[in-house]
Amino acid sequence: MNARAKAADRRASALFWGAALLVIAILAGIILYILVNGVPALSWAFLTQAPAKMGREGGVLPMIVGTLVLTVMAILIATPLGVGTAIYLTEYTREGPVTQIIRFGAESLAGIPSIIFGLFGFIFFVIELDLGWSILSGALTLAAMILPTIIRTAEESLRSVPVSFREISYALGASRWQTVTRAVLPTAMPGIVTGIVLALGRSIGETAAVIFTAGSSLRLPTSLFDPVRTLPVHFYILAREGISLQKAYATAAILVIAILLINFVAYYLLARFSARRGAVRR
Amino acid sequence: MAMTWQEKAIERLLFLIALSAVTVLILITVFIFRGGWPILAKVGVGKFVSGLKWAPSRGVFGILPMIAGSLWVTIGALIVGVPLGVACAVFLAEIAPPRVGAFVKPAIELLAGIPSVVYGFMGLVILVPFVRTVFGGPGFSVLAAAIVLGIMILPTVVSISYDAIRSVPRVYREGMYSLGATRWQTISMVILPAARSGILASVILGMGRAIGETMAVIMVAGNATLIPRSPLDPVRTLTSNIALEMGYAAGDHRTALFATGIVLFVIIAILNLIARRVLTGGVRR
Numbered sequence: 001m002n003a004r005a006k007a008a009d010r011r012a013s014a015l016f017w018g019a020a021l022l023v024i025a026i027l028a029g030i031i032l033y034i035l036v037n038g039v040p041a042l043s044w045a046f047l048t049q050a051p052a053k054m055g056r057e058g059g060v061l062p063m064i065v066g067t068l069v070l071t072v073m074a075i076l077i078a079t080p081l082g083v084g085t086a087i088y089l090t091e092y093t094r095e096g097p098v099t100q101i102i103r104f105g106a107e108s109l110a111g112i113p114s115i116i117f118g119l120f121g122f123i124f125f126v127i128e129l130d131l132g133w134s135i136l137s138g139a140l141t142l143a144a145m146i147l148p149t150i151i152r153t154a155e156e157s158l159r160s161v162p163v164s165f166r167e168i169s170y171a172l173g174a175s176r177w178q179t180v181t182r183a184v185l186p187t188a189m190p191g192i193v194t195g196i197v198l199a200l201g202r203s204i205g206e207t208a209a210v211i212f213t214a215g216s217s218l219r220l221p222t223s224l225f226d227p228v229r230t231l232p233v234h235f236y237i238l239a240r241e242g243i244s245l246q247k248a249y250a251t252a253a254i255l256v257i258a259i260l261l262i263n264f265v266a267y268y269l270l271a272r273f274s275a276r277r278g279a280v281r282r
Numbered sequence: 283m284a285m286t287w288q289e290k291a292i293e294r295l296l297f298l299i300a301l302s303a304v305t306v307l308i309l310i311t312v313f314i315f316r317g318g319w320p321i322l323a324k325v326g327v328g329k330f331v332s333g334l335k336w337a338p339s340r341g342v343f344g345i346l347p348m349i350a351g352s353l354w355v356t357i358g359a360l361i362v363g364v365p366l367g368v369a370c371a372v373f374l375a376e377i378a379p380p381r382v383g384a385f386v387k388p389a390i391e392l393l394a395g396i397p398s399v400v401y402g403f404m405g406l407v408i409l410v411p412f413v414r415t416v417f418g419g420p421g422f423s424v425l426a427a428a429i430v431l432g433i434m435i436l437p438t439v440v441s442i443s444y445d446a447i448r449s450v451p452r453v454y455r456e457g458m459y460s461l462g463a464t465r466w467q468t469i470s471m472v473i474l475p476a477a478r479s480g481i482l483a484s485v486i487l488g489m490g491r492a493i494g495e496t497m498a499v500i501m502v503a504g505n506a507t508l509i510p511r512s513p514l515d516p517v518r519t520l521t522s523n524i525a526l527e528m529g530y531a532a533g534d535h536r537t538a539l540f541a542t543g544i545v546l547f548v549i550i551a552i553l554n555l556i557a558r559r560v561l562t563g564g565v566r567r
Contacts, residue, residue, distance in 0.1 A: 013294035015378050019369035020386050020500025026433055027393050029498035030404055092296055105304030111487070111554040112310065112547070113494025115521045119543045120310045120527070122318045142305045151303060177292050198395075208496040208521075212528050236399045236497060239406065252400055259395050267388050 031256060038253025041246050047254075051218055053233060057243045060221040060251055066135070066228030069221065070214060071203045073139035074146060079196055081143075082150025085191075089151075090158040091166075091180050110148035114208040119146045121213035133227040138214025145209055146199035153195025157188040157273070190273035194266050201262040205255060207232040231255050314547055318540030330541060337506040338527065338535040345542055350509045350550075351517040352426075352493050358428025358513065359435055359492040366432070366486055368440030371484075374440070375447040376469055394437035402501030405430040410502055419514035422504030427517065430498050435488035442487060446480020447473060481562050486557040490550050496521040520546045 049059030085106070089099055121141030131137045159185050169179040185192075207230075215227030216237065229237075231251055238248040320332055325343055333344015370390065374383050405426055414421030423488050436463020450473050458468040474481070496519075505526060518526075524546075531539055 005464050005467060012469070014468035014555075015375060016373040019366055020373045020378065020382075021447055023366065023393070023436060024386060027389055030396060031401065033404065033408075034400065081299055081302045084296055085303060088296040088300035096407065097560045101304060103301050106300075107558070108551070108554060109303050109307050109310075111490055111494075111550055113496065113521060115491075115496040116310065116543055116547055116550075117324055119312055119317070119528070119540060120525060123540070124309060124313050128313070142495060144310075147303055147306065156364055163457070175289055177289055196322040199397045205395070205399070206397050207397065208525055210488070211525070213503065213507055214525055232399045233395050235403070236501075239399075239403050240501060252403060255397055255400065259397065261391075263388070263392050263395050 014272050031260070034249065034252045034256045036097045037109075037181055038249035038251075038256070041250035042253055046247075046250055051234075052219065053236050054243055055218070060231065060234060060247075060254070062218060063229055063231045063234045063251070064254070066214070066221060067204060067230040067232075069135055070138050070142065070210065070230060072230060073224070074142035075137060075196060076144035076198060077139060077225055078147050078199065081149050082195075083154045083192060085151045086154035087185075089155055091114045091184065104202060105273055106148045109144070110152070113266065114145060114206060117209040118142055118212045120144075121209060126213055132225065133213065133215030133217075134225045135214060135221055135228055136224045138210045138228070139224075141209050142203045143208060145206070146203055149199045149202065150195050153186070153198065154192045157191025157195070158184060160191065161187045175211050190269050194269045194273065197262055197266040197269065201259055201266070204230075204258055205232055205238055205264070206230075212235075303461040314540060314543050317545040318537060318542070321534055321537040321541045322544070324333075331545060332508070336523070338531070338538065341534060343534075343538040343541070345509050345520065345523065347509045348518050348520045348523045348542065349545065351503070352501055352519040352521070352546075354424045354513075354517055355499060355503065355519055356429040356430055356489055356492040358424055359431035360430025360485065360489060361491075362429055362489060363389055363435040363439055367436045367484070367488070368443050368481060370436070370440045370481060370546075371443035371481075372469060372474075373445055375444050375466065376473065379389065385436050390437055390440050393433070398434065398495060398498040399501075401430050401434055402498035405498065405502035413514070419512075420504060420516055422502060422516045423514045424503070424510050424517045425513040427519075428513070429504055431492045434495060434498060435491045438491050440482045441487045442484035443477070443481045446477040446484070449480070450476045455485070483557045483561045486553055486560065489558070490553045493519075493546070493553070494523050494550060500525055502511055520549075 012047075023280055046059040047064065048061055050061055052058035079188045085102065089102060094130060106197065121137055121144075124141050125131045125137035126133060131140075165187060166179055169183040174182065190204065210230050211233050214230065216229045216233055217227040218229060219226075221228045235248055235251040238244055238251060286546050290567050321343060325333075328345060330345060331349060332346050333342070334346050335342050335344045336347065348448040370386070374387055378386060383462050394404040409426045409429055410421040412421075413419070417425070451496070454472050454476060455468055463471070488544055499519050500522045503518065503522060505522055507518050510517045523542050527535070528539055
């Protein structure tokens with residue numbers, strides 16, 4: 001009986017290790033496959049030239065610019081709203097019906113699929129507000145999509161600031177806003193920035209929400225009212241319409257490298273944040 | 283402490299900002315429903331969701347094949363993703379040496395960061411040909427979509443199950459070990475049952491992710507508007523239906539795509555409500 005239990009235990013452990021190894025292998029497989037096939041096709045010209053013949057030739061400069069502008073705009077719109085919401089929830093109010101409604105809104109928003117955001121952005125920003133297929137429409141749609149991520153991470157980091165920080169600040173005669181801006185926010189900043197970086201990663205890779213709001217123009221945008229084609233949209237069109245497999249791999253490689261960098265930065269920030277939090281607790 | 287008018291103004295402003303998420307949620311609900319309602323009123327909700335034929339050019343709008351398609355690929359994704367995801371969560375929470383865990387956990391989070399078009403592309407160049415040569419059929423299939431989605435829901439399933447397992451009180455484990463139980467006996471008899479509501483919530487949220495995923499599914503599922511009869515048949519989901527035709531649809535056709543969005547929206551809302559119930563129920567117990 002005991003020997004059988006031990007044998008079962010060994011088998012189970014092996015299975016759990018196997019599951020973790022399989023997931024790591026899948027992740028490594030995806031990244032390596034894209035990099036091995038895509039990096040050789042990358043060149044300075046590919047990064048700095050406009051595409052020709054629907055992307056069969058040339059580079060992806062307008063898509064890089066489009067993706068960057070769209071993402072930065074979305075972050076600029078969503079960050080004040082998200083961090084403001086988190087400050088209100090943690091510093092300005094007690095738990096009650098109002099906070100429950102706000103949390104319900106944020107949590108529900110987090111569960112909505114990106115294609116629904118795309119539909120909404122299309123009918124609301126593109127048609128109703130008459131912004132057309134544009135950077136602005138795309139950025140507003142993305143901002144709505146990443147808002148819950150920023151709220152959640154900002155709230156978690158604000159909550160992790162020790163109550164004593166606030167008490168000391170109030171004891172020194174500081175007002176609530178002074179306490180927030182001088183004692184609480186600086187301490188919570190790395191955590192908040194981590195959330196913003198994660199949201200950045202999500203918007204860079206997003207396709208369904210931007211394809212019907214920002215458009216799929218191949219031209220370099222000159223104003224916020226111009227349509228753009230982001231890297232994932234370009235990649236999707238290249239791959240699905242079989243325009244050029246080589247260019248698709250190269251575009252995917254740019255995306256994967258960007259996502260890897262973003263995740264490393266987020267991980268590094270988070271590690272530093274937790275280390276500091278540990279120090280404060282001691 | 284008396285508040286200055288600036289302090290009051292700041293508080294008001296923050297309150298308004300805090301309403302942004304709810305405002306966006308209301309706007310989305312209103313505009314999606316407004317965009318799709320005319321066709322539901324014209325065709326009838328029952329006929330729209332039970333109609334077998336989708337022929338926009340002839341004004342025939344039935345989305346049962348897409349509802350069935352979403353259901354098929356989602357169930358497939360759960361079959362692939364839940365055992366693997368829960369096993370990873372158990373591994374991270376109970377088995378992994380700290381150094382291994384410190385490597386595996388961020389790796390699984392990284393899986394969530396990979397864009398869905400990249401998953402779809404990997405499915406397209408690797409899985410689809412694999413399914414075609416090994417199992418036959420066109421390769422673009424429920425099976426290919428289920429595997430891709432199963433991998434894509436892993437981060438959701440792992441992180442929520444992991445939290446649930448970690449929140450099982452330490453004394454449960456200590457009690458079992460002091461009775462001479464093995465680690466597997468402790469996991470299977472005490473920890474998993476104690477964490478079941480959190481694990482169930484992870485499954486429901488993973489389901490929401492799978493139903494809502496669009497680009498990856500389009501690239502591997504084949505997108506035929508027929509109810510699949512086997513896992514090797516091509517399939518079109520609710521999300522793909524919207525994304526495939528939105529680019530050129532107009533009039534009733536566009537309205538019908540918004541109505542497809544309404545159906546998707548309602549399914550997701552129901553799943554999220556169930557997940558909330560399960561999670562808060564778990565805390566109360």
